[in-house]
Amino acid sequence: MGAEEPDLYRDTWVRYLGYANEVGESFRPLVPVSLVWASYGVATAYVTADAIDKGRKAATVHAQDPAQARRVGVAVVDTFIWQGLASVAVPGFTINRLCAASLALLGTVTRWPLPRWATTALGLAAIPFIITPIDRSVDFLMDSSLRKLYGAPGEPPAPH
Numbered sequence: 224m225g226a227e228e229p230d231l232y233r234d235t236w237v238r239y240l241g242y243a244n245e246v247g248e249s250f251r252p253l254v255p256v257s258l259v260w261a262s263y264g265v266a267t268a269y270v271t272a273d274a275i276d277k278g279r280k281a282a283t284v285h286a287q288d289p290a291q292a293r294r295v296g297v298a299v300v301d302t303f304i305w306q307g308l309a310s311v312a313v314p315g316f317t318i319n320r321l322c323a324a325s326l327a328l329l330g331t332v333t334r335w336p337l338p339r340w341a342t343t344a345l346g347l348a349a350i351p352f353i354i355t356p357i358d359r360s361v362d363f364l365m366d367s368s369l370r371k372l373y374g375a376p377g378e379p380p381a382p383h
Contacts, residue, residue: 230276232273237269241273244311245314245346246262248319249322249343249346250343252322252342252343263311266315267311270303270311271303277301278302282295301369305362305365309358313357313361314354314357317349318346321346321349326339
């Protein structure tokens with residue numbers, strides 16, 4: 224039995240594409256807003272590609288299962304919602320608010336152009352610290368809500 228193949232979207236450099244919008248939000252004070260929105264496009268493309276990949280994997284694993292379509296649907300929906308929240312919506316909002324608050328605070332403290340660069344540096348520095356708490360929070364949210372409807376990702380709900 225060989226080693227399990229690495230997941231392209233979770234175990235390689237491709238995973239960092241999911242953080243594109245956080246980088247975009249960090250640079251919001253310095254770049255045109257169109258670049259920030261483009262960063263959301265990159266992150267959303269990553270989320271979509273990962274969801275499609277998980278659907279394909281579920282289709283392969285459950286090829287002989289009569290409930291294959293349901294299992295594939297659950298895998299795609301679960302991955303898309305989880306990634307959409309944990310990789311795009313929540314971290315984007317978090318970095319946006321952190322940067323906006325720091326820009327406002329630094330703007331009242333000094334009139335030098337430093338606050339815009341400092342805000343960007345703060346946003347970038349915060350990214351590694353927000354990932355795990357956000358991932359765990361989204362896991363808890365989904366385990367407490369949607370996943371109760373359909374069970375574990377890719378699995379139908381347990382009979383009552």
